[in-house]
Amino acid sequence: MSEHRRATIRTIPQPSDLNVNGNIFGGWVLSQMDLAGADTASRLAQGAVATVAIEGMKFHRPIELGDVISIYTDIEKVGRTSVTVKIEVFAERGLERSLHQVTEGRYIFVAINKEGRPRPIKG
Template sequence: MDAAPDDAVPLVRTLTLPSEANLNGGVFGGWIMAELDKAAGLLGMRRAQGPCATVAVENLRFVTALRVGEEFSIYGQVEAVGRSSMRLKLDGHAAPPGGGETRRVVEALFVSVALDGEGRTRPVP
Protein backbone atom coordinates (compact mmCIF):
# COMPACT_ATOMS: atom_id res chain seq x y z
CA MET A 1 0.00 0.00 0.00
CA ASP A 2 0.96 3.62 -0.33
CA ALA A 3 3.31 4.87 2.35
CA ALA A 4 2.97 8.25 4.04
CA PRO A 5 5.16 11.00 2.62
CA ASP A 6 8.52 11.07 4.40
CA ASP A 7 8.64 14.86 4.72
CA ALA A 8 4.96 15.51 5.47
CA VAL A 9 3.71 16.51 8.91
CA PRO A 10 0.40 14.86 9.84
CA LEU A 11 -2.61 16.98 10.70
CA VAL A 12 -3.59 14.41 13.33
CA ARG A 13 -1.60 11.59 14.90
CA THR A 14 -2.94 9.27 17.58
CA LEU A 15 -2.66 5.76 18.97
CA THR A 16 -5.68 3.50 18.48
CA LEU A 17 -7.02 2.07 21.72
CA PRO A 18 -9.17 -0.95 22.62
CA SER A 19 -12.10 1.43 23.27
CA GLU A 20 -12.15 2.14 19.49
CA ALA A 21 -12.49 -1.57 18.55
CA ASN A 22 -15.30 -2.90 16.40
CA LEU A 23 -16.73 -6.43 16.61
CA ASN A 24 -14.02 -7.75 14.26
CA GLY A 25 -11.11 -6.47 16.35
CA GLY A 26 -10.31 -3.60 14.02
CA VAL A 27 -10.99 0.07 14.66
CA PHE A 28 -14.60 1.23 14.34
CA GLY A 29 -15.21 3.12 11.09
CA GLY A 30 -17.16 5.84 12.87
CA TRP A 31 -14.12 6.64 15.02
CA ILE A 32 -11.96 6.87 11.89
CA MET A 33 -14.52 9.22 10.32
CA ALA A 34 -14.45 11.45 13.42
CA GLU A 35 -10.66 11.66 13.26
CA LEU A 36 -10.86 12.55 9.55
CA ASP A 37 -13.36 15.31 10.37
CA LYS A 38 -10.96 16.74 12.99
CA ALA A 39 -8.16 16.75 10.41
CA ALA A 40 -10.42 18.40 7.82
CA GLY A 41 -11.31 21.05 10.39
CA LEU A 42 -7.67 21.83 11.06
CA LEU A 43 -6.73 21.95 7.39
CA GLY A 44 -9.79 24.03 6.53
CA MET A 45 -9.14 26.55 9.34
CA ARG A 46 -5.55 26.99 8.19
CA ARG A 47 -6.57 27.63 4.58
CA ALA A 48 -9.64 29.74 5.43
CA GLN A 49 -7.74 31.67 8.12
CA GLY A 50 -10.59 31.13 10.56
CA PRO A 51 -13.55 28.96 11.44
CA CYS A 52 -14.97 26.47 8.99
CA ALA A 53 -17.32 23.50 8.96
CA THR A 54 -17.63 20.26 7.05
CA VAL A 55 -20.70 20.33 4.78
CA ALA A 56 -20.14 17.13 2.80
CA VAL A 57 -18.00 14.07 2.45
CA GLU A 58 -17.87 13.36 -1.27
CA ASN A 59 -15.79 10.23 -0.97
CA LEU A 60 -14.73 7.98 1.88
CA ARG A 61 -12.97 4.73 1.11
CA PHE A 62 -11.57 2.29 3.63
CA VAL A 63 -8.55 0.74 1.92
CA THR A 64 -7.59 -1.76 4.60
CA ALA A 65 -8.32 -2.35 8.28
CA LEU A 66 -6.87 -0.15 10.98
CA ARG A 67 -5.94 -2.32 13.95
CA VAL A 68 -6.12 -1.56 17.64
CA GLY A 69 -2.68 -0.57 18.93
CA GLU A 70 -1.51 1.03 15.68
CA GLU A 71 -0.48 4.64 15.29
CA PHE A 72 -2.94 6.48 13.03
CA SER A 73 -1.81 9.58 11.14
CA ILE A 74 -3.85 11.75 8.80
CA TYR A 75 -2.28 13.84 6.05
CA GLY A 76 -4.16 16.32 3.92
CA GLN A 77 -4.03 18.88 1.19
CA VAL A 78 -6.37 21.49 -0.19
CA GLU A 79 -7.45 20.22 -3.57
CA ALA A 80 -9.58 23.19 -4.67
CA VAL A 81 -10.92 26.49 -3.32
CA GLY A 82 -14.20 28.12 -4.33
CA ARG A 83 -15.70 31.37 -3.10
CA SER A 84 -16.51 30.08 0.38
CA SER A 85 -15.82 26.35 0.07
CA MET A 86 -12.77 24.11 -0.03
CA ARG A 87 -12.27 20.53 -1.22
CA LEU A 88 -9.90 18.76 1.16
CA LYS A 89 -8.18 15.48 0.26
CA LEU A 90 -7.28 13.37 3.30
CA ASP A 91 -5.24 10.19 3.61
CA GLY A 92 -5.05 8.13 6.79
CA HIS A 93 -2.03 5.90 7.41
CA ALA A 94 -1.31 3.21 9.99
CA ALA A 95 2.06 2.28 11.45
CA PRO A 96 3.26 0.11 14.29
CA PRO A 97 3.60 2.06 17.56
CA GLY A 98 6.98 3.71 17.75
CA GLY A 99 7.41 3.90 13.99
CA GLY A 100 7.98 1.56 11.10
CA GLU A 101 6.54 1.02 7.66
CA THR A 102 3.22 2.74 7.08
CA ARG A 103 0.25 1.76 4.97
CA ARG A 104 -2.75 3.74 3.75
CA VAL A 105 -5.95 2.66 5.50
CA VAL A 106 -8.44 5.33 4.40
CA GLU A 107 -8.83 8.12 1.87
CA ALA A 108 -11.49 10.79 1.76
CA LEU A 109 -12.60 13.98 0.07
CA PHE A 110 -14.25 16.50 2.40
CA VAL A 111 -16.00 19.74 1.47
CA SER A 112 -15.70 22.51 4.03
CA VAL A 113 -17.01 26.08 4.11
CA ALA A 114 -15.49 29.13 5.78
CA LEU A 115 -17.66 30.71 8.47
CA ASP A 116 -17.93 34.22 9.88
CA GLY A 117 -18.52 35.08 13.55
CA GLU A 118 -22.28 34.53 13.13
CA GLY A 119 -21.89 31.07 11.60
CA ARG A 120 -22.69 32.22 8.06
CA THR A 121 -20.53 31.38 5.06
CA ARG A 122 -17.85 33.86 4.15
CA PRO A 123 -15.30 34.10 1.34
CA VAL A 124 -12.08 32.12 1.66
CA PRO A 125 -9.17 34.59 1.49
Protein backbone atom coordinates in the same frame (compact mmCIF):
# COMPACT_ATOMS: atom_id res chain seq x y z
CA MET B 1 4.13 9.28 0.22
CA SER B 2 7.07 11.60 0.76
CA GLU B 3 9.07 10.94 3.91
CA HIS B 4 9.30 14.73 4.34
CA ARG B 5 5.54 15.19 4.45
CA ARG B 6 4.25 16.36 7.83
CA ALA B 7 1.21 14.68 9.38
CA THR B 8 -1.65 16.97 10.38
CA ILE B 9 -2.58 14.54 13.17
CA ARG B 10 -0.80 11.54 14.67
CA THR B 11 -2.72 9.45 17.17
CA ILE B 12 -3.10 5.96 18.62
CA PRO B 13 -6.59 4.44 18.80
CA GLN B 14 -7.60 2.96 22.14
CA PRO B 15 -9.48 -0.26 23.05
CA SER B 16 -12.65 1.83 23.52
CA ASP B 17 -12.46 2.64 19.77
CA LEU B 18 -12.94 -1.01 18.70
CA ASN B 19 -15.96 -2.23 16.75
CA VAL B 20 -17.65 -5.64 17.20
CA ASN B 21 -15.15 -7.20 14.77
CA GLY B 22 -12.16 -6.18 16.90
CA ASN B 23 -10.93 -3.48 14.51
CA ILE B 24 -11.11 0.26 14.98
CA PHE B 25 -14.62 1.64 14.41
CA GLY B 26 -14.96 3.45 11.05
CA GLY B 27 -16.70 6.38 12.72
CA TRP B 28 -13.63 6.96 14.85
CA VAL B 29 -11.37 7.36 11.82
CA LEU B 30 -13.96 9.59 10.08
CA SER B 31 -13.99 11.91 13.08
CA GLN B 32 -10.18 12.04 13.18
CA MET B 33 -10.15 12.87 9.46
CA ASP B 34 -12.73 15.61 10.05
CA LEU B 35 -10.56 17.16 12.76
CA ALA B 36 -7.47 17.11 10.53
CA GLY B 37 -9.35 18.49 7.53
CA ALA B 38 -10.99 21.24 9.57
CA ASP B 39 -7.61 22.28 10.95
CA THR B 40 -6.21 22.62 7.43
CA ALA B 41 -9.33 24.35 6.03
CA SER B 42 -9.66 26.80 8.94
CA ARG B 43 -6.02 27.81 8.60
CA LEU B 44 -6.59 28.65 4.93
CA ALA B 45 -9.98 30.29 5.62
CA GLN B 46 -8.52 32.24 8.54
CA GLY B 47 -11.45 31.34 10.76
CA ALA B 48 -14.17 28.85 11.55
CA VAL B 49 -15.30 26.24 9.04
CA ALA B 50 -18.08 23.66 8.95
CA THR B 51 -18.03 20.28 7.23
CA VAL B 52 -20.65 20.20 4.47
CA ALA B 53 -19.77 17.02 2.56
CA ILE B 54 -17.59 13.94 2.54
CA GLU B 55 -16.81 12.58 -0.92
CA GLY B 56 -14.93 9.62 -2.31
CA MET B 57 -14.36 7.79 0.97
CA LYS B 58 -12.38 4.59 0.60
CA PHE B 59 -11.52 2.18 3.37
CA HIS B 60 -8.52 0.23 2.05
CA ARG B 61 -7.87 -1.95 5.09
CA PRO B 62 -8.88 -2.03 8.75
CA ILE B 63 -7.10 -0.12 11.47
CA GLU B 64 -5.91 -2.48 14.20
CA LEU B 65 -5.40 -1.94 17.88
CA GLY B 66 -1.78 -0.87 18.39
CA ASP B 67 -1.51 0.95 15.05
CA VAL B 68 -0.06 4.45 15.08
CA ILE B 69 -2.22 6.58 12.79
CA SER B 70 -0.93 9.49 10.70
CA ILE B 71 -3.40 11.72 8.88
CA TYR B 72 -2.18 13.84 5.97
CA THR B 73 -4.12 16.69 4.39
CA ASP B 74 -3.77 18.58 1.13
CA ILE B 75 -5.92 21.43 -0.12
CA GLU B 76 -7.32 20.43 -3.50
CA LYS B 77 -9.68 23.27 -4.33
CA VAL B 78 -10.66 26.65 -2.97
CA GLY B 79 -13.98 28.22 -3.90
CA ARG B 80 -15.58 31.50 -2.89
CA THR B 81 -16.71 30.11 0.49
CA SER B 82 -15.54 26.48 0.38
CA VAL B 83 -12.37 24.43 0.69
CA THR B 84 -11.95 20.85 -0.53
CA VAL B 85 -9.35 18.90 1.44
CA LYS B 86 -7.92 15.54 0.37
CA ILE B 87 -7.25 13.41 3.45
CA GLU B 88 -5.12 10.27 3.57
CA VAL B 89 -4.71 8.02 6.60
CA PHE B 90 -1.75 5.69 7.10
CA ALA B 91 -1.16 3.13 9.84
CA GLU B 92 2.23 2.13 11.20
CA ARG B 93 1.84 -1.49 12.23
CA GLY B 94 3.83 -3.95 14.30
CA LEU B 95 7.31 -3.79 15.76
CA GLU B 96 8.79 -3.12 12.31
CA ARG B 97 6.33 -0.20 11.88
CA SER B 98 5.33 -1.23 8.37
CA LEU B 99 3.30 1.53 6.72
CA HIS B 100 -0.15 0.88 5.22
CA GLN B 101 -2.66 3.30 3.72
CA VAL B 102 -5.93 2.53 5.48
CA THR B 103 -8.35 5.26 4.42
CA GLU B 104 -8.70 8.25 2.10
CA GLY B 105 -11.39 10.75 1.21
CA ARG B 106 -12.26 14.31 0.35
CA TYR B 107 -13.95 16.58 2.85
CA ILE B 108 -15.58 19.85 1.84
CA PHE B 109 -15.67 22.65 4.36
CA VAL B 110 -17.41 26.03 4.21
CA ALA B 111 -16.01 29.10 5.92
CA ILE B 112 -18.60 30.44 8.38
CA ASN B 113 -19.13 33.69 10.24
CA LYS B 114 -20.18 34.13 13.90
CA GLU B 115 -23.81 33.45 12.96
CA GLY B 116 -22.86 30.17 11.29
CA ARG B 117 -23.54 31.49 7.78
CA PRO B 118 -21.17 31.03 4.83
CA ARG B 119 -18.62 33.80 4.39
CA PRO B 120 -16.12 34.52 1.63
CA ILE B 121 -12.63 33.14 2.05
CA LYS B 122 -10.05 35.88 2.16
CA GLY B 123 -7.77 35.63 -0.84
